[in-house]
Amino acid sequence: MNKNTLWLIPMLSLGSPILAEAAQADRDAAPLATDIRTTPEESHDPATDIASITADRGIVTRPGRFSIEPSFSHAHSNSTAVAIEGYTVIPALLIGLINISEIQRDIFVGAVSLKYGFTSKFEAAIRVPYLSINEDLREREVFQGTPVDTLKESSGEGLGDVEISARYQLTDGLGGWPYVIGGMRVRAPTGEGPYDVDQRTIFDNQGNPIGIELASRPTGSGFWAFEPGLSFIYPTDPAVLFGNLSYVWTLKEEQGFENGGTVDPGDIVRFGFGMGFAFNERTSFSLGYDHSVIRKTTFERNIDLFESNFDRIQIGSLSFGLSQRLTQSTSLSLTVSIGVTENAPNSEITLKLPINL
Numbered sequence: 001m002n003k004n005t006l007w008l009i010p011m012l013s014l015g016s017p018i019l020a021e022a023a024q025a026d027r028d029a030a031p032l033a034t035d036i037r038t039t040p041e042e043s044h045d046p047a048t049d050i051a052s053i054t055a056d057r058g059i060v061t062r063p064g065r066f067s068i069e070p071s072f073s074h075a076h077s078n079s080t081a082v083a084i085e086g087y088t089v090i091p092a093l094l095i096g097l098i099n100i101s102e103i104q105r106d107i108f109v110g111a112v113s114l115k116y117g118f119t120s121k122f123e124a125a126i127r128v129p130y131l132s133i134n135e136d137l138r139e140r141e142v143f144q145g146t147p148v149d150t151l152k153e154s155s156g157e158g159l160g161d162v163e164i165s166a167r168y169q170l171t172d173g174l175g176g177w178p179y180v181i182g183g184m185r186v187r188a189p190t191g192e193g194p195y196d197v198d199q200r201t202i203f204d205n206q207g208n209p210i211g212i213e214l215a216s217r218p219t220g221s222g223f224w225a226f227e228p229g230l231s232f233i234y235p236t237d238p239a240v241l242f243g244n245l246s247y248v249w250t251l252k253e254e255q256g257f258e259n260g261g262t263v264d265p266g267d268i269v270r271f272g273f274g275m276g277f278a279f280n281e282r283t284s285f286s287l288g289y290d291h292s293v294i295r296k297t298t299f300e301r302n303i304d305l306f307e308s309n310f311d312r313i314q315i316g317s318l319s320f321g322l323s324q325r326l327t328q329s330t331s332l333s334l335t336v337s338i339g340v341t342e343n344a345p346n347s348e349i350t351l352k353l354p355i356n357l
Contacts, residue, residue: 059179059233060169061117066357069113073350077105079342101137107345108132109160121169129160131191133217156217160191161225178234178241185227185246193222195255195263223265224251242288243273257301266295266312274319282325290337291316316341317348329356 061067079102111129118124133156167183198215229246252264274288292315319337326332330353337348 060121060167060181061115061123063117063120065117067115067354068357069115069352069354071109071111071113071350071352073109073111073348075107075109075345075348077103077107077339077345079103103135103137105133105135111160122166124166125164127163127165129162130158131160131219132157133219135217154214154217156192156197156219158192158219161187161220162190163187173233173235178232181231181233183229183231183246185229187221187225187227189220189222189224191220191222192218193220194218195222195259221250221265223253225249226251227270229270239275239277240286241273241275242286244271246270260299260301262300264298266297268295269293276321284323286321286323288319288321289316290319313343314341315339315344317344330354 109129109131111127113125113127115123115125135154137152137154138150163185165183165185167181170180170182171177173179194214197218200213225248227246227248229244231244232242234241246269248268248270250265250267252262254261255263270290270292272288272290274286276284276286276288278284294313294315296311296313317337317339319335321333321335323331323333333350333352333354335348335350335352337345337350339345339347
């Protein structure tokens, strides 16, 4: 994993939910073939296959049907940070040290999802991800007057946070009403969290804590999380409108006195919407937008290092997807997401191959 990178604890405790799930991410910005069927009894209908931008926006799995869905995604982030320590003599003159650092991060996620339809309206699923994270930090020595840049590399690899979910179809989409599907997702801290890896606090010249340096990149969040939500699908030939709304509640845990005591990661509000349409019986295309509002992480013991963080973080991405039916039971979906907020990954590409058995 990584060797030296400047991280703030609030971002660390949420790093995996954002990126891996961003992410993550799992996490949640992966394509799925949504099948709006006109005749559920038929083995295959010339219906509208829509490449949903976010997972779990489709109709539930047919009763007695088992599906396996391998997937692969790559997320890239590039950001620049400026730190200044000094004072101004006049508004146009600064005396002190200026440090500009550039961070490049690549996250590769391979995952396998298993789904089973118990009834015509109820399904359950499990998702197991494996992450590989590479991060490069180019900067000058913190608060040192040197003209030489240094390059620090950091990496991490291992099992991510396993997710178990259940979905129930509340409406049948009749009488001009949309399909409404309720769901519950549980994320277990099976990956290595930010408090599980070796870390040290970085101090400035006055002895004030300014950040956390990790020996390697965490592959999990380190916290249990529960996400109830609703998704909506409204067929309006030849297009399909879709949307989703969910709330992620993360359990607080004791992480030791040196880490601020009991740590309560900020809860997350997620929503998204979009539309898709089919070119023919095999090919479909969709556009969508997803947004997450992440609350600030709180600590039982206040530390100066954590006092100047924003109350919330905005993660927004614009996505488009393409789905191609390969056989009667197999399709291939490709999704490309582009970050539209500062904290979102610059780009993310996800490839999925759902197979119905």
